[in-house]
Every structure is written in structure tokens, then in C-alpha cells.
Amino acid sequence: MFTLDHEQVMIRTGPRSGLPVIVAVHSTALGQAVGGCRLWHYTDWRDGLTDALRLSAGMTSKCAVAGLANGGGKTVIAVPEGVRIDAALRRNVLYDVADVVDSLGGLYATGPDVGTTPADMAVIGEHTTHVFCKPAQRGGSGDSSPHTAIGTLAALRAVCRRIHGTSNLSGRRLAVVGLGSVGEKLARLLAAEGAELLVSDIDPGKRTLAEELGATWSRPEQAVAAEVDILVPAALGGILTEQSVSDLRCHAVAGPANNQLATPDVAGLLHRRDIIWVPDYVVGAGGVIYALTTELHRGTADDALTRVRAIEGTVSDLLHTAERLGTTPAQAALELTQARLRSASTSHAQRSVPSPAHN
Known part of the structure; x- marks a missing residue:
């Protein structure tokens, strides 16, 4: 049975x-809900709803673990x-999004x-103040990908x-599988660290980046099964399947x-193969944190960058907890998320209880 644990779900046909x-x-x-605006083609709009439900829950975990x-x-x-x-059409749909976001009165940005x-x-x-990552010249922090890459490096x-x-x-x-805005920046950071890189992307034009960095080029399916220390997924999701996990030759x-x-059960398959998997919402939190x-x-900006680099400590703590308890980093992250949400809910309930009247 499917259980909906979301506070609100709004579905509107944009009037424009x-x-x-x-x-x-x-x-x-924990506070105002935040999450990205995904503009994507779907065979059925209900597939978009499934994405929204899953990704919004992931954002709760991302924020909770990041503190x-x-x-x-x-x-x-x-x-x-x-x-x-x-x-x-793009401008019209963005205005439609702004109307829905603004109607929530600040519960979500x-x-x-x-x-x-x-x-x-x-x-x-232009239609709501509940938005972030506008261009720097418009008062925002701009492209989040550099800080996502820095956090991933950490x-x-x-x-x-x-x-x-x-x-x-x-x-x-x-x-590194995927050389988009984050993957390319991350590959450059890793090359500067002296890592031995194998890189791949569905776009063969990205091969020039491999040549520039002195990295080995590969097709994505070959990169996933390559013998490496760490496999770094940096493209769209779903890369870890029952089949692909059986082909992995990496430590993490x-x-x-x-x-x-x-x-979700693929995390267990990774654990049984003694392959460390750190949840993506922990690894990729740098852009959101900044x-x-x-x-x-x-x-x-200095405060924000310090928090982005603190992802290294967060991941170390999760790995230590998982090893101590004989569980997965995913389970350790889930329990940390649940503990912080329970603590926040308890504090809110206590604040909501009226003080006893004094005679």
C-alpha cells in the first residue's frame, strides 16, 4: 500500500x-521547504508527480543531514x-510556477x-520572492554547480x-560518469588533486575534456563496470540497478x-558486495548548502563555503556510524534524518503548548 507522507501536494494546469x-x-x-524546479518531458504527467514526490522527500533528507x-x-x-x-512558452510556464509557489505563502521556495x-x-x-539561485547580478547566488562539485570533492x-x-x-x-555542469567541474577538481581519471558521457563531444585533463575516455556502461577505487555517478539517476551492481568492480x-x-533494495545489494555507497543527497548537497x-x-560566502566543505566530516561520521552499527551509510543517514525531524517536531509541539495560567 502506498502511503503519502507529504504535507501538501499541489497539481495545477498552468493558466498561461x-x-x-x-x-x-x-x-x-525543520523550516521552510526548498527544492528545485524541474522542467522535463514525461510520457505521462503522473510520472512527473512520482518524481516530485520522490525528489521532495530526498530534499528533506538532504537538508536534515546537512544540518x-x-x-x-x-x-x-x-x-x-x-x-x-x-x-x-517557457516564460508562461515559469510565471505559472511562480503563482503556485507564491500561493503557498512562504512554506516553500x-x-x-x-x-x-x-x-x-x-x-x-518577477512574481514571487520565494525563489533562490537567481543570477548574481539579480541578487542571487547564481549557478549552484561549482559548490555542488566542491562538496562532492569533500x-x-x-x-x-x-x-x-x-x-x-x-x-x-x-x-566520473556524466560530464554536465557538475560532472565537468568535479572532473577538473579531481584532476587538480592528482587523481587518475576515467570519464564518460553520453555526448561524445565531451571526449575533448578527457583529452584536456589527461583522462581516459569510456562509454558510460563501460565506466560503470571499470576497475576503480570510487565510481562517481554525476548524470541523471537510476544508474545502480541489480544488474549493474553485479558488474561493479569498485570499492565505493x-x-x-x-x-x-x-x-531502494539496491543499497542492500551494494552492502552485501562490501561496496560503500554514500547517499547522493549527502554527497551532492554542496550547491543547496551554499x-x-x-x-x-x-x-x-565564507560561512557558506565552510559548510560546504564540512560535507567531508558529515560523510566521515556516517561511515563511522555505519561501520560501528554494522549497517549501511544509507541507513545511518536515514536514522540521522529521522532523529532530526523528531527533535524538530518535539520542539515545535513544546512551543505550541500554552503556558499554565497563573491566578
């Missing part, structure tokens, strides 16, 4: 665009197959995700320490790609 606009607010126990005073949400615009998003950009957030910001140092006893990535062999999997597990710290919580 005619497209389905879905906003899922998973939790506000942010925010909950999880998600916006999905479910574009039917064959519909082309031209400039006029949205930012960029697959299919949207900081410039799109500026358009949404996580990989922690994983390297768990495997080899040192966080030094020089000479370690890593396979840790990367910024969302929803890496095809099904944006929320600087924009929604009014912290300085």
Missing part, C-alpha cells in the same frame, strides 16, 4: 502555459512528449533543477580515507547524481 505544474511540499518540520533549517519540496513541470518549449537555470529563477522572481576525500586511511586523492582511480560509489538507486546559507539564511 496549459502544462501540468506540480509542487510537492514534503516537510516543513540546514529547511525541509524538502520540489516543483515539476510535466511537459508532454513532442511539446517544444520555445521562449514564449524553489530554485534551479534539470531543465531550468538561474535566469529562469529571475523570471519566477565527500570523496572522506570516502578515500575510509578505503585507504588517507584523504589524499592523488593517484587514486576514479570513474559516491557522486552527486540524484536518485542513483533504481530501487545557496540557502547565503540567500535564505543571510550568511556570508
Whole structure:
């Protein structure tokens, strides 16, 4: 039986665009819900709803483990197959998103995700203040991918320490699967660290990056099964299936790609093969941490960068807890999330209890 544990789910047909606009607010126990705005083609709009539900729950976990005073949400615009998003339709659908977000009265703020950009957030910001990652010249923190890459590098140092006893990535062999905005930046950071890189992407044009970095180029399916220290998924999700896990020849999997597990039980398969898997919502939290710290919580850039780099300590703690309890890092992260949500709910309930009257 399917259980809906979200606080609110809104589904509207945009009056300007005619497209389905879905906003899922998973939790506000820790604070305002936040999540990206995904503009993507779906065979059926209900597939977009499934994405919104899953991704918003993942944002709650991402914020909780990172220690942010925010909950999880998600916006999905479910574009039917064959519909082309031209400039006029794009602006209309962004205004439709802004109306839905604004109608929630600040319970939820949205930012960029697959299919949207900081410039799109500026358009949404014309109709609501509940938006983040606008371009820097428009008062936002801009592209989140550099800080997602920095946070991923921090996580990989922690994983390297768990495997080899040192966080030094020089000479370690890593396979980066996906060379998009985050994957390319991460590959450059790893090359600068002296890592031995195998890189791949569905776009053969990315081969020039491999040549520039002195990395080995491979097709994605070959990269996933390569003999490396750490496999780094940095593209779209679903890369870890029952079949692909059986083919893995790595010590660990840790990367910024969302929803890496095809099904939740794949985490158990990885554990039984003695392959460390660090949840993507922990590894890839750097961009969210930086944006929320600087924009929604009014912290300085230095404060935000310190929190991004603290992902190394977070991952180290999760790996230590998992080893001590004989469980998976995924389970350790889940229990940490649940503990922080329970603590927040208890504190809220205590604040809500009226003080006894004094005669």
C-alpha cells in the first residue's frame, strides 16, 4: 500500500502555459521547504508527480543531514512528449510556477533543477520572492554547480580515507560518469588533486575534456563496470540497478547524481558486495548548502563555503556510524534524518503548548 507522507501536494494546469505544474511540499518540520524546479518531458504527467514526490522527500533528507533549517519540496513541470518549449512558452510556464509557489505563502521556495537555470529563477522572481539561485547580478547566488562539485570533492576525500586511511586523492582511480555542469567541474577538481581519471558521457563531444585533463575516455556502461577505487555517478539517476551492481568492480560509489538507486533494495545489494555507497543527497548537497546559507539564511560566502566543505566530516561520521552499527551509510543517514525531524517536531509541539495560567 502506498502511503503519502507529504504535507501538501499541489497539481495545477498552468493558466498561461496549459502544462501540468506540480509542487510537492514534503516537510516543513525543520523550516521552510526548498527544492528545485524541474522542467522535463514525461510520457505521462503522473510520472512527473512520482518524481516530485520522490525528489521532495530526498530534499528533506538532504537538508536534515546537512544540518540546514529547511525541509524538502520540489516543483515539476510535466511537459508532454513532442511539446517544444520555445521562449514564449517557457516564460508562461515559469510565471505559472511562480503563482503556485507564491500561493503557498512562504512554506516553500524553489530554485534551479534539470531543465531550468538561474535566469529562469529571475523570471519566477518577477512574481514571487520565494525563489533562490537567481543570477548574481539579480541578487542571487547564481549557478549552484561549482559548490555542488566542491562538496562532492569533500565527500570523496572522506570516502578515500575510509578505503585507504588517507584523504589524499592523488593517484587514486576514479570513474566520473556524466560530464554536465557538475560532472565537468568535479572532473577538473579531481584532476587538480592528482587523481587518475576515467570519464564518460553520453555526448561524445565531451571526449575533448578527457583529452584536456589527461583522462581516459569510456562509454558510460563501460565506466560503470571499470576497475576503480570510487565510481562517481554525476548524470541523471537510476544508474545502480541489480544488474549493474553485479558488474561493479569498485570499492565505493559516491557522486552527486540524484536518485542513483533504481530501487531502494539496491543499497542492500551494494552492502552485501562490501561496496560503500554514500547517499547522493549527502554527497551532492554542496550547491543547496551554499545557496540557502547565503540567500535564505543571510550568511556570508565564507560561512557558506565552510559548510560546504564540512560535507567531508558529515560523510566521515556516517561511515563511522555505519561501520560501528554494522549497517549501511544509507541507513545511518536515514536514522540521522529521522532523529532530526523528531527533535524538530518535539520542539515545535513544546512551543505550541500554552503556558499554565497563573491566578
